[in-house]
Amino acid sequence: MANRSLAACLNDLKRGQHLLEIDVPIDPHLQMAEIQRRVYQAQGPALLFKNVTGCRFPMVGNLFGTMDRTRYLFRHTLENVRQLVALKIDPNAGFKAPLKSLKALPTAIRMLPRKVRRGPILKHQIQIEDLPQLVSWPKDGGAFVTLPQVYSEDVAKPGLMGSNLGMYRVQLSGNEYEPNRQIGLHYQIHRSIGVHHSHALAEGKPFRVNIFVGGHPAMTLAAVMPLPEGMSELMFGGALAGHRIPMITSPNRAGIYAEADFCIVGTIDPERQLPEGPFGDHLGYYSLQHEFPVLNVEAVYHRPGAIWPFTVVGRPPQEDTAFGEIIHEITGPIIPTVIAGVHEIHAVDAAGVHPLLLAIGSERYVPYAKERRPQELLTCANAILGQGQLSLAKYLIIAAHEDDPSLNCHDISKFLQHVLQRADWTRDLHFQTRTTIDTLDYSGSGFNEGSKLVIAAAGAPKFELQAELTGALNLPHEILSAQLVMPGVLAVSGLDYQSDQESRGIQPLLDLPVTHPVNKFRLVIVVDDAEFAAATLNNFLWTTFTRSNPAADIFGIGAFTDQKHWGCEGALIIDARVKPHHAPPLIEDPEVTRSVDALAAKRGPLHGIIS
Template sequence: MRTLPSYPSLRSFLDWCATSDQFQHVPDPVSVTHQMTAVHRAVLERRGPVLQFDHPLLIGGAKSTVPVVLNLFGTPERVAAGLGVTLDGLDDLGAFLAALRAPTPPDGLRDALSRWPMLKAALATRPKIVKSAQVQSVVSKGDDVDLMALPIQTHWPQDAGPLITWPVVVTRPHGTEAAEVGTYNAGVYRAQVLDHNRLIMRWLPHRGGAAHHQSWARQGEKTPVAVVLGADPATLLSAALPLPESVSELTFAGALNGSRPRLVPAKTVPLMVPADAETVLEGWVSPSELAPEGPFGDHTGYYNPAEPFPVLEVSAITHRKDAVYLSTYTGRPPDEPAIIGEVFNTLALPTIRAQIPEIHDLWLPPAACSYRMAVVSISKRYPGQARRVMLALWGMLPQFSYTKMIVVVDEDIDPRNWDDVAWALATRMDPARDVMLLDNTPMDYLDFASPQPGLAGKMGIDATTKIDSETSREWGTVMRMSEEDAGFAADLVARLMPGAGG
């Protein structure tokens, strides 16, 4: 499955970026307050390299000795590389993910042998527990804990304060042991810095970390948590992937890397943590204490309002001697989450097709916040099929419950080409007949257009060719050149206009 070298740590991936001319040092002093985000956004919009700010300026202007790394996944090529493949290898990886969700028994010995790579990948998920690790070279506990010494960014002018944006938050449910790594959840949740030893954990109710916290809170107990900063790319992306609930993100990272993940016991909480990370914040989340988180700029391009979320008290900070701090920003696309979403769109296609086989292609436009809108092309065979596909998508994955508009087109339309989609809407869709509206359906509460927080309408637009009982009129015939004439024209134009693009 993996076609690129294994990157067991963030710095090994940065080395690969450097050797492929995708890494650049920034020697200038740059403030973590707003300035770094402005530089990051400008470079990301140009599909530029990974940046390492060697001399970050902390709040108040003091220089930090901890470099800041930004724009790690600023191009689809680097996201794919973090998964261990080139862009043209995403289809095979997507098929592997689909098989995880719905495995089928082998059809004879030959089929069983053909699945050996998948079996090998599954074996690679067994973690290797080590007794010591570089991430614990320096340990600060108690009064020595100081989050304000880290170069944590304040991204936007109206943000409430410093915000950790690339943490891999590790939890386990109540009633399990620290050694039961298969029960762990690793999610990417933003964390607001309250003071020198407290964070606010913004995990939404449907996320795994929140479910684990509730299992501890029901017993009146604090939840052990490890916030991993600067994990290896496979762990970072596994924490963001919509994996089946039965698959642990930490162990799945081993399958992506093609090697067993190395874990080490945390110093002050009963959890295992990635041994090759840059920094780990250990702590306990209160069963009852809440604090207002936000406002912060979000992926919608708006500031979300302050809302209460649980408070984590940091009991220890462990890190490498020469640790770097990995960060990013969220905002109106383009941002790194939107670029990651482009790649995940490709990865999700085999899983979606396994459930809805008539889907030919699907695109979640990054400009529409990566999930608010979907354009789907189908192989249409019967009346009403477009509507069935819309309803199936909305009910298939939790992520699609927040997709408020689905446009369905025929397979001769490229869903990623707005000109194609506009032509289909203009010539194959009648607003009175082909628009389906639903109300009071689940919606991301950050959607300010919704009449009520968490509830909104949905629109489905059938822009397919109408067949049989869908229309009483004879449908038009699409104009197309013959392949022979098109080839003749292409050859002639190439001679008439040598060197012209297109």
């Protein structure tokens, strides 16, 4: 039987030995976040903090910290939700497996939200300052809600079925917000809530927004789920929770999730924005302070026995990695029905999600050609970059399914080597310049501004990948270290960044002839620390794709421009050094680290969980 509340889910986790209760006082200012990060890295249990410094509400973290636990939370419903997705892909599947389809019918019925007049959420009323004040990183601008479910309705089409439930950043304190009366909401206009906001402004009507925290964990997952246009997140939440989501409705306010643990009710200020941030974000750097919408708070509610769930983001992988993995499990099979010709897509978590997108598509334009080259793949790439959040991709690398039907873009090292063997740098590099990129990515030319690169690879292998550092590379003397990352990829360091030069200080590399031994490597990454970048695949992905803006930071040996197409005859070079305009990386407070070390010592509550 599926659980109906967060407290019931936690009891279920406790019975299954997936939950650790911590009774000693824990400070939500930095200490709790570091505990959560370290327990996640150790693949430890969910954490219920029962004694939160300065707050009467318990807090729970690391709920989704392992895929086993995430599947355990939804074990009663996950298979039926997958079956519903399969039916959407192929309605004939209902005839092929009628027993499975019949089992999915009750799930379909539970997808409809249920209107109610009252619920436990309205039992108690408090103020913003009474809520847990989680601060995750030393330079954060205040306390943030890190697992919010932000609910809005379209004034042009009000009601539950036209609503949006999204996970947008919420700042509770700090900056210029008036205490207990204003909080910050970080979202962009292309998000569904932004569409609702623009409609409210156009019609001159109040834009009412409710922020839920807690309730069934299915609602948290629903808030991050990329759903087909027109499908309500409330419907998905109900299917995954195993019951219809009860929503308190009234004519003059947006719906309220009756079984949430907390709810903040308010109206977006139509007149102004206020500075929001900084905030340590999922790219592994701070997103800096910028003006974003303000919610004028009207009421704050909580249910009896309320528990505050939270997560911590930072350099991936972190707990939110599980969101991407479970989303792929559920929705991965539907990709070919949404984007014609595309077999698989992988937003690479280790690279910060949006900076790097890998894809497999079909290449069938001229099947009788003696030598295939990317043609249909470019159509696939353009379609991918036109889809919702996929449009934020900075690097899109796409390979042809026909070249290796067993290729899997989640096997990142194998996928990249497959592409490096086939991609022709004189032909297969396709740039978009002066376009939009992720708001959180500071590698570009300005706020929300940067460039994109599509690398398409099709056909038989053309290039042999250098798999070891042998013989004299005869690199320029300025290069102090050269490290093999993987076959075909070399990391070098020692070149000083020169912002006043077009080549940014890598001219000694660019001056090498195409016959030079360094061109045995298809890709050369210029970094601040070659040993670090080459130490692990994750280090390479994070360093390369979060610290480079394609149009500004890609160079090549033997580079040329022909009819406005850029390419190179030798090695492709990516400048992945830290630049002066980049946001600072996330670094823990040493004193807080020592306090967590003490909790992990013998007889401490975290002994045996983290080292």
